[in-house]
Every structure is written in structure tokens, then in C-alpha cells.
Amino acid sequence: MASRARGEDGAPTSRSETASPAREQTRQRVIEAAIGLLTNEGRDAVTTRAVADAAGLQPPAIYRLFGDKDGLLDAVAEHGFTAFLATKRVDPDPQDPIEDLRAGWDVAAEFGLANPALFTLMYSEPSRADSAAFRAGMEILRARIRRLAAGGWLRVDEDLAAQIINATARGAVLTWLSLPEERRNPALLTALREAMVAAVTNEKPSVRAPGPAGAARALRAALPDQSNLSVAEQHLLGEWLNRLAADG
Template sequence: MENARSGNAGKHKTRASIVEVAARLLHEQGTAAVTTRAVAQAAGMQAPTIYRFFEDKDALLDAVAQHVFTTYVAGKRLVEDSDDPVADLRAGWDAHIGFGLANAALFGLLTDPNRGTRSPAAAAGLEILRARVRRIAAIGRLRVTERRAVELIHAAGTGAVLTLLSSPPQDRDLGLADAMYEAVMRQILTDAPALPADGTTAATVAFRAIAPKLPMLTDAERTLLSEWLNRAGDDPASFDASHRRG
């Protein structure tokens, strides 16, 4: 039993060493530098050893992307939210832009649909964004649905990083990312918490964010309320009509 544990620990250590070496090569020299031969040489092992852990270069790159982005996401989770959800969203945006510019090759891997869509770390990053957007919805500052807001922010952030990376570092206009953020905020935020007289959308989005926490509702009532709120978020007019019929 002890030998088995020792063997598993050794395998884990060897795999971690391969991933860390590959991550360093990716960061310093780009995707083309991450070859089986180069990684094996830098890690001080024979190339066949790598094939015991990774089927091919793509599998190794997937593991590298997962490792680096998981570390980044874990760091984001450790940052405590402030009392200002909008400020926290801006801090998250700045961190995302900074990470992308500091990890150009890795960012390219994560934005590749064939890799990014199956990355648990990328999914965890999106979950953090959804949570931050939900906090804004809960204080009545969101003028669109949570899903719409998340998709706009994610698309804008990815596009801003890729655009900046397409230029040499000395030619990059970092104000582009700021301008993109402000443009998206104008689309998704209200100037102040919504009042009922301001229309149903912002108020409905806010209520939808806090409704699951209401203890006085039965499961059937939550289901009915969710149906109404989803309809209102997508089409306020149809919600008003159905509410009048009820």
C-alpha cells in the first residue's frame, strides 16, 4: 500500500513538472515552442516519458491552459467582494485584461473554441463573472437580463484583449479597453437603482436575482414566479399582458 502511494505521488510530481515546464515555454516562446522534445529536454527527461501522461501536444497544451488559468481563477476567488458590486465588476475587468496581455499565448488557447468550451477553469471564470453580475442585478442597477450582461462583458473583454495583442506592445492603446468597458456599461447599467415607474425590466432583473432566497415561497410558487420573471426579462410587454390577464 505504501509503495502504491509513493508511486502515485511520483507520477503526480512528474506530471506536474512536465506541465510547469511546458507552461514556462509557452509563456516565454509561444505555442510553437511547446514540442515534446523541447519540453522533455527542459524537464530533464526522455520524450517517451511525456507520452505516458499526455497523448499528444494538444493534450499537453490543454493541461497547461488548465493549470495556469486554474491558478488565476483561484486568485480571483480569494479576493473579497467590496460593498460596491459595480466597482468589483470593474476590478474583475481590469484583472481579465491584465491577465490576457501578460499571457498572450495562453489567452489564444483559451479563446480557441475547441479548447475554451471544454475547460473547467474557463467555466469557473465565467461563473465568477455571473456572480458579480448577479450582485449588480440584486441592487437594481441592471437594465438587461443577467445572461445578456454576462455575454456582452465576456465578448467585449475577449475582443479587447485580442485586439490589443494584435499590435506590438509599444503600439498598444490601453485606453481601448477602458473605452470598451464604458461602452458596455452604458448598455447594461442604469444610472441609479430602478424604481417601479422606470419600467419593469430593471426591477424584474433585480427581483429575479433575489427571488430564490425568499424563504416564504413554496416550490410551486417559485416555479410560477420564475416563469413570470423570465418572461418579463425577455419581453416586459408580454409580462404586463399576462399579469393583467391573471
């Protein structure tokens, strides 16, 4: 007699219950169980057996869904990046682009402080930069930086600006979390944010000041929107602008 199909929890299930939506619901239940353990008891509590128990499954289900514990932790981190992405506020035409930059940095810090265990997991492995949600969040940041460059506000190269902004926000949160509660001074976060602003932006738009570097950055930021140049022409002009911008 043919054996009956069983679900991730080991119980008999119909063919329709093994379809993708049911699997995804089970997968989400496991991720939420892992986040609960991570938040309430710490990373060491996130064992395959403990997560399975919390999700009402048998341990082998974790391996079928995620491959191994590392796969589960990667899925939890991806969930975190997706939740963080949902908090990002996008203004395509901010009245003050530097205040918009500050606001974006604050959102990142606030998410980390509100979700300390999850935030630490998200940034504990360099390979998690391959996360689709992480990349989407970086695109939002890069668009914000591009607006700064187009307005002549950007002091450094766009890639370096993205690295500085990301590193200071991440470092600020992780440093804050590493401190005993009695030593956590909100002035630390403000100082690090303002150091970031000073490092990546000009006090005045550089296109109004002498020197070609700021103008080159502004023109380079607008280059992708130009439709009257061929791809080859855009590439060549981009190389020239890169050289000019590097001299500033």
C-alpha cells in the same frame, strides 16, 4: 526475472515512487516546462520532444501523462485558468457594485496582458469553456452580475451580461496583443471597459424608475435565496419574471 518498475523519465523507481503524488509532481513539471517554452518561444515551440527535454523526461512519458499533444495543451490551459482564478478578488458586499464590475474586468485584462501567450492558448479553443477552473471563474462573474441585478443596476439579462463582460475582456486583450507595440494605446482598454459598463448597467437603479423589467430582474436575482417557496413555485415565478425582464 521480473523487470523493475521505471518512472516517467525511464529511470528505475520503487513502488512508492510510482504512487499518485509522484505522478502529479511529474505532470506539473511537464506543464511548467510547456509554459516556459510557450512563453519564451511561442506555441510552435511546444512540441512533445521539446517539452520532454525541458522537463528531463523521455517523449513517451508525455503520452502516458496527457494522451497526446492536444491533451498537454489542454492541461496547460487549465493551469492558466486556475492561475487566473486565483487572481480574482471576491467582495460579497461591494460598496459600489459597478466599480466592483470595473475592477473585475481590469483583473481579467491585466492577467491577459501579463501572460499573453498563455492567455491566447486559454481562449484559442471553444471547448476549453468546459474547464473546471473556467466554470468556477464564470460563477464568480455570475455572482457579481446577480448583485447588480438584485440592486436594479442590470440593464440586460444576466446571461447576456456575462457574455458581454467575458467577450469584451477577452477581445480587448487579444486585440491589444495583435497590435504593434507602438500602436498600443491604453485608452483602448478604458474605452472597451466603459462600453461594457454602459451596455450592461443602468445609470440609476431601474427599480426606482417606471417599468417592470428592472424590478423583474432584481426580483429574479433574489429568487434563489427564497426559502418560503416550493421548487415548483420558484420555477413558475421564474418563468413569469423572465417574460417581464425580456420586455425591458
